[in-house]
Amino acid sequence: MEQTSSFPHFSISLDSAIAMLLAHTAGPQGCMPLPLLEALCRIAGKNLHARIDLPPFDNSPLDGFALRHTDSAGASKDRPVFLRVVETIYAGEVPQKALAPSECARVMTGAPLPYGATCVIPFEDTDNQPDTVGIFHPLEDHQHYRFHGEDVRQGQDILHQGERITGAHLGLLAAQGFTEVPVFARPQVGILSTGTELMSGPEALSPGKIYDSNRYLLAARVLALGAEPLCSPKIPDDPALIAQAVVELLKTCHCVITTGGVSVGAHDYMPQVGSSIGAQPLFRQVQMKPGGWVTALYKDAKIILCLSGNPGAAAMGFDLLAGPLIRRLAGAAEVLAPKLLGILQDPFSKASPQNRFLYARREGREVFLPKTGFGSSLLSSLIGCNCIVHIPAGSPPLDPGDRVELIPLSA
Amino acid sequence: MEQTSSFPHFSISLDSAIAMLLAHTAGPQGCMPLPLLEALCRIAGKNLHARIDLPPFDNSPLDGFALRHTDSAGASKDRPVFLRVVETIYAGEVPQKALAPSECARVMTGAPLPYGATCVIPFEDTDNQPDTVGIFHPLEDHQHYRFHGEDVRQGQDILHQGERITGAHLGLLAAQGFTEVPVFARPQVGILSTGTELMSGPEALSPGKIYDSNRYLLAARVLALGAEPLCSPKIPDDPALIAQAVVELLKTCHCVITTGGVSVGAHDYMPQVGSSIGAQPLFRQVQMKPGGWVTALYKDAKIILCLSGNPGAAAMGFDLLAGPLIRRLAGAAEVLAPKLLGILQDPFSKASPQNRFLYARREGREVFLPKTGFGSSLLSSLIGCNCIVHIPAGSPPLDPGDRVELIPLSA
Numbered sequence: 024m025e026q027t028s029s030f031p032h033f034s035i036s037l038d039s040a041i042a043m044l045l046a047h048t049a050g051p052q053g054c055m056p057l058p059l060l061e062a063l064c065r066i067a068g069k070n071l072h073a074r075i076d077l078p079p080f081d082n083s084p085l086d087g088f089a090l091r092h093t094d095s096a097g098a099s100k101d102r103p104v105f106l107r108v109v110e111t112i113y114a115g116e117v118p119q120k121a122l123a124p125s126e127c128a129r130v131m132t133g134a135p136l137p138y139g140a141t142c143v144i145p146f147e148d149t150d151n152q153p154d155t156v157g158i159f160h161p162l163e164d165h166q167h168y169r170f171h172g173e174d175v176r177q178g179q180d181i182l183h184q185g186e187r188i189t190g191a192h193l194g195l196l197a198a199q200g201f202t203e204v205p206v207f208a209r210p211q212v213g214i215l216s217t218g219t220e221l222m223s224g225p226e227a228l229s230p231g232k233i234y235d236s237n238r239y240l241l242a243a244r245v246l247a248l249g250a251e252p253l254c255s256p257k258i259p260d261d262p263a264l265i266a267q268a269v270v271e272l273l274k275t276c277h278c279v280i281t282t283g284g285v286s287v288g289a290h291d292y293m294p295q296v297g298s299s300i301g302a303q304p305l306f307r308q309v310q311m312k313p314g315g316w317v318t319a320l321y322k323d324a325k326i327i328l329c330l331s332g333n334p335g336a337a338a339m340g341f342d343l344l345a346g347p348l349i350r351r352l353a354g355a356a357e358v359l360a361p362k363l364l365g366i367l368q369d370p371f372s373k374a375s376p377q378n379r380f381l382y383a384r385r386e387g388r389e390v391f392l393p394k395t396g397f398g399s400s401l402l403s404s405l406i407g408c409n410c411i412v413h414i415p416a417g418s419p420p421l422d423p424g425d426r427v428e429l430i431p432l433s434a
Numbered sequence: 435m436e437q438t439s440s441f442p443h444f445s446i447s448l449d450s451a452i453a454m455l456l457a458h459t460a461g462p463q464g465c466m467p468l469p470l471l472e473a474l475c476r477i478a479g480k481n482l483h484a485r486i487d488l489p490p491f492d493n494s495p496l497d498g499f500a501l502r503h504t505d506s507a508g509a510s511k512d513r514p515v516f517l518r519v520v521e522t523i524y525a526g527e528v529p530q531k532a533l534a535p536s537e538c539a540r541v542m543t544g545a546p547l548p549y550g551a552t553c554v555i556p557f558e559d560t561d562n563q564p565d566t567v568g569i570f571h572p573l574e575d576h577q578h579y580r581f582h583g584e585d586v587r588q589g590q591d592i593l594h595q596g597e598r599i600t601g602a603h604l605g606l607l608a609a610q611g612f613t614e615v616p617v618f619a620r621p622q623v624g625i626l627s628t629g630t631e632l633m634s635g636p637e638a639l640s641p642g643k644i645y646d647s648n649r650y651l652l653a654a655r656v657l658a659l660g661a662e663p664l665c666s667p668k669i670p671d672d673p674a675l676i677a678q679a680v681v682e683l684l685k686t687c688h689c690v691i692t693t694g695g696v697s698v699g700a701h702d703y704m705p706q707v708g709s710s711i712g713a714q715p716l717f718r719q720v721q722m723k724p725g726g727w728v729t730a731l732y733k734d735a736k737i738i739l740c741l742s743g744n745p746g747a748a749a750m751g752f753d754l755l756a757g758p759l760i761r762r763l764a765g766a767a768e769v770l771a772p773k774l775l776g777i778l779q780d781p782f783s784k785a786s787p788q789n790r791f792l793y794a795r796r797e798g799r800e801v802f803l804p805k806t807g808f809g810s811s812l813l814s815s816l817i818g819c820n821c822i823v824h825i826p827a828g829s830p831p832l833d834p835g836d837r838v839e840l841i842p843l844s845a
Contacts, residue, residue, distance in 0.1 A: 060663075063654050077813060079639060086699040113671070113701055114743075115631030117642040131699040133631055133743065135642045146698070174812050181814070190654025191816035194745055198647035198813050200635030220526030220544055224611030228490060231528040231546045236609035243474050243601025252471075260524065287557070288497040288542040290524055332525075332544065334605055363798040387774040387840075388799035401585050402488060402609050403592070405602035429798075 034308040037343060037378060040319070041359070043305050044328070044348045047321050051207035051354030052277065058203055059193045065206035066249060066354045067192075071182040074199050076172035082114075083130040084169045088149060089140035090127040092162045103150075103157040112137065127156060136168070143167040175199075185356025187249070207354035211253050212245045212345075213272030213279035214238055218332050219259040219290070221283075236402060237282040237330075237337045244341055245280075247433045248349045260290040266299050269327060277352050278325055280345055283332030285316040293318045293329040302327060310416070312377045314340035334402050339380055342411060342432065365390035365412070365429040371421040375414045382408035385429060408432065445719035448754060448789060451730070452770070454716050455739070455759045458732050462618035462765030463688065469614055470604045476617035477660060477765045478603075482593040485610050487583035493525075494541040495580045499560060500551035501538040503573045514561075514568040523548065538567060547579070554578040586610075596767025598660070618765035621661045623756075624683030624690035625652050629743050630670040630701070632694075647813060648693040648741075648748045655752055656691075658844045659760045671701040677710050680738060688763050689736055691756055694743030696727040704729045704740040713738060721827070723788045725751035745813050750791055753822060753843065776801035776823070776840040782832040786825045793819035796840060819843065 035043070054068030083089060090106055098104040106127040109120050114133035122128060122139035130136065130143060142162040150157040175181060181195050182188070188204065196204055221235040222228060235257050242252035253276055255268045265284070272279045284293040285307075297304055302320035309317050314336035318329035326348055330340035342360075350358040365385055369392040384391045384407050392412070393404035411430040414421065421427070446454070465479030494500060501517055509515040517538040520531050525544035533539065533550035541547065541554060553573040561568040586592060592606050593599070599615065607615055632646040633639060646668050653663035664687055666679045676695070683690045695704040696718075708715055713731035720728050725747035729740035737759055741751035753771075761769040776796055780803040795802045795818050803823070804815035822841040825832065832838070 059650050060653055060657075063657060075639060079644060080642065086697060111700070113631075113699075114629055115642055115670070129700075131701060132697060133629070133644070175814050189817070190651055190658065191749075191813070191819065193654050194647040194651030194749075195813045195817065197635065197650040198645050198745070200633075200637070200639060200645045202635045218525055218544070220524075222611075224608065224613045226611070228486060228611060231491065231526055233490060233544070234609050234611045236605040239470050239608040240601055240605030242471055243604050246471075246474060247601065259526070286497060286543060288524075289522070289540075290542060291497075334609070338605075361797075365798065386772075387776065402602070402606045403586050406600070406606065408602065 034310060035306050037309055037311050040306055040309045040317070040344060041347050044319060044326055044344060045351055045358065047305065047326055048278070048348050048351045049324065051352060052210065053208045054205050055208060056203040056205050059197060059201065062188050062204045062206050063190065063193060064249060065188050065209075067182045067184055067186045067188055068205035068207045068354065070180060070184050071196070071201070071204070073175045073177050073179045073181050076177050077175035077198055078169055078171050078173065080171045081136045082169050083132060083134050083136060083143045084167055085143065085145050086131050087143045087145040087167065088127040088156055089122070089130045089136050089143050090158070090162070091122060091124060091139060092142040092164050092166065094125055095142075095144070095158050095161045098158045098161050100159050103159050105155050105157050107155055108153065110137070141165060141168070183356065185354055187355065210250045210277040210349060210352035211275055212250045212349060213253050213255060213276035214241050214245070215255040215265075215268050215272060215279065215281045216257040216332075217260060217265050217281055217283035217293075218257070221257045223257065236334050237332065240334055240338055241280055241282070241341055244338070245349065248346065249353050250349050260284060260292060262292040262295050262299060265292060266296045269296060270300055273323055273325055273327070276325070278348060279327045280341065281327065281329045282337045285318045285329050285331055297327070309344070310378050311339070311343065312379050314343070315377070317344060335382070335405065338405060339382075339411070342430070343380065360430045363429040363431060364388070365410070365427050367392070367412070367421055367425045367427050368423055370423055371414070374420055375416060375418040378416045379414040379418075381412040381414065383410055383412045384408050385410045385431070390427060390429065445721060446717050448720055448722050451717055451720045451728070451755060452758050455730060455737055455755060456762055456769065458716065458737055459689070459759050459762045460735065462763060463621065464619045465616050466619065467614040467616050470608060470612065473599050473615045473617050474601065474604060475660060476599050476620070478593050478595055478597045478599055479616035479618045479765065481591060481595050482607070482612070482615070484586045484588050484590045484592050487588050488586035488609055489580055489582050489584065491582045492547045493580050494543060494545050494547060494554045495578055496554065496556050497542050498554045498556040498578065499538040499567055500533070500541045500547050500554050501569070501573070502533060502535060502550060503553040503575050503577065505536055506553075506555070506569050506572045509569045509572050511570050514570050516566050516568050518566055519564065521548075552576060552579070594767065596765055598766065621688040621760060621763035622664050622686055623656045623661045623760060624664050624666060624687035625649055625656070626666040626676075626679050626683060626690065626692045627668040628671060628676050628692055628694040628704075629668070632668045634668065647745050648743065651745055651749055652691055652693070652752055655749070656760065659757065660764050660766075661760050671695060671703060673703040673707050673710060676703060677707045680707060681711055684734055684736055684738070687736070689759060690738045691752065692738065692740045693748045696729045696740050696742055708738070720755070721789050722750070722754065723790050725754070726788070728755060746793070746816065749816060750793070750822070753841070754791065771841045774840040774842060775799070776821070776838050778803070778823070778832055778836045778838050779834055781834060782825070785831055786829045787827060789827045790825040790829075792823045792825065794821055794823045794840075795819050796821045796842070801838060801840065
């Protein structure tokens with residue numbers, strides 16, 4: 024019944040498991056241009072470089088008068104300097120005249136500065152007269168002066184392949200005249216819940232059965248990673264039916280995630296399913312808790328990652344193992360979750376002989392553990408969690424104030 | 435040209451401005467049921483209560499034998515207790531027999547526990563024989579025993595109106611047999627960029643012109659708030675055309691955000707536009723930098739929020755003022771952005787006579803200022819920022835290590 028002997032690495036470290044999954048995972052499947060707004064939250068498919076300087080020309084940062092700063096030398100309340108206003112330049116216009124000495128131009132915020140101007144004085148610092156304007160203090164070279172290219176230089180990198188595209192990227196791309204942006208194709212991720220105990224709403228629950236929640240828990244995570252979930256109907260504990268469903272998902276999906284059937288129970292069929300479909304076994308157990316029973320299979324150059332059926336363990340297995348895999352498929356430059364330090368606010372009263380992971384909520388640096396406990400089936404304790412606390416194997420019980428390593432969650 | 439006199443509050447505090455906007459903003463426009471996965475990231479439209487206990491029945495947390503713990507009293511390696519295996523119960527099945535004294539049942543993870551069982555012993559702690567099984571240590575009452583309702587009690591709140599729906603919510607709702615979830619309608623937010631200087635790609639840039647970036651910067655933010663942006667074509671500095679575009683947007687949108695034309699320049703028409711369309715002026719300047727020039731208008735029970743044309747100032751005005759307004763329209767329970775403490779890692783060398791806000795990047799509690807500077811037009815410095823640092827009016831220059839107040843950004 025068990026296929027343990029065919030698994031070359033019975034129980035491996037989390038880092039080794041991730042490395043093995045990534046070593047068997049190719050990058051994204053192609054790249055396509057999308058209109059800017061549709062590209063939000065997608066992964067950039069190419070590096071993009073600035074087409075133009077930003078700002079494209081020297082311009083005024085405020086409403087005022089453009090002048091040569093040398094003309095203002097020695098100006099004071101008692102001995103103002105008077106300059107002739109030769110034109111008014113609005114944003115979007117082009118200066119018609121170069122400034123000769125003792126001349127100035129009325130300029131609005133964003134207006135190009137005329138040839139010869141070396142600074143701008145705000146309206147409110149002048150007497151703001153229509154034809155000849157009085158200046159009451161000296162200005163410095165390039166005071167209130169916005170240079171072309173001070174934001175972005177032509178040719179500069181403005182988007183890096185593998186970056187997640189944010190609103191700030193879209194603003195910058197639009198300011199460069201881009202209307203489309205190349206993004207990587209979204210990987211399709213097959214999701215399959217196995218277990219004779221599973222039912223789906225709105226059917227009334229029969230005795231001994233539970234409603235399948237893993238499908239939604241995992242599909243939401245797939246979406247948060249920028250991939251597309253493809254959910255198969257749930258399958259009872261029947262190895263032939265499970266094998267058929269996995270093979271079907273492999274036809275269109277770039278990887279398949281299953282839940283259930285990975286432990287040592289009599290109906291834990293996933294290792295057997297792996298050998299029946301000719302998949303290469305990668306590992307069967309990972310040194311982590313919860314979710315340590317994980318069967319990883321490899322077939323048709325695709326990973327089949329079989330997680331525990333317990334929702335909390337399935338979610339943890341997904342976040343720690345499927346996350347890097349799907350980020351690699353999606354073309355993300357950073358496939359490993361970042362790690363942060365946090366300060367525990369609640370006690371964790373158990374010693375951790377194994378590598379232990381807890382869902383938790385962080386606010387700034389403070390980390391709060393769910394009040395409802397840590398059982399691997401506790402769906403309610405996941406609500407509001409936004410990070411995973413990692414407690415290394417061999418740690419004693421933890422107290423409030425202890426520093427812990429955190430993995431932030433994206434959804 | 436200026437309509438200053440008709441504005442009852444010329445320059446008001448940020449808190450007053452937010453309060454005034456919220457006082458003029460109704461809640462969400464209706465509620466509809468959506469299939470679970472489509473409801474991800476939407477705002478819950480109703481409270482939902484648990485229909486059933488979770489788990490629905492007492493069950494086994496592992497693969498092992500269910501027994502009466504009293505039968506195991508005194509068991510040891512030398513003097514094992516032997517129990518008769520009366521049945522095997524898989525997950526999804528129903529126990530057929532009650533346990534009599536000295537009986538046990540083989541149970542798989544998630545299987546319902548038979549009547550009479552008070553604990554479970556893992557396979558690996560027994561001799562795991564088929565008919566009569568040896569137990570080598572005593573068990574406690576309810577050891578390895580998962581109670582019905584220990585995760586969720588029937589009737590318990592599982593989703594609160596106004597909450598943003600996460601993957602964890604979907605998992606919990608699915609586990610309760612829900613297939614749909616009521617969500618609030620997404621508000622439509624009109625977006626209008628004004629300015630004669632504006633062009634759009636892919637047209638080649640003419641002298642004195644810039645490409646409009648605000649439309650995308652703001653539309654992406656509207657999407658991140660769970661609302662729908664409706665972008666009007668950009669409009670030159672012509673009050674009649676601007677008025678027409680605003681009125682058009684008001685027909686379908688629940689609020690309108692414009693950029694440009696709010697300062698004291700000769701073409702800063704937004705206050706005038708407000709009076710030409712019969713809008714009630716709310717305020718014209720807010721005590722904040724950047725983005726302090728903000729014209730807020732009220733017409734047809736809708737807010738028209740007119741932000742600066744400078745992208746950095748427009749984004750800041752949006753995040754601080756439009757954010758709460760749109761969250762209210764979307765039905766979010768928490769309309770004000772949360773505030774956190776951070777530790778500045780970079781110096782900020784200017785004193786802040788005004789209430790100052792800086793885009794920054796936080797990692798845990800550490801806060802990094804953009805290397806590229808703080809000019810209100812600096813689009814490139816927005817990339818990678820994930821929070822706003824608030825420096826209260828009257829603050830001296832800041833040093834690394836100083837504590838600062840942070841507002842996290844959602845996108």
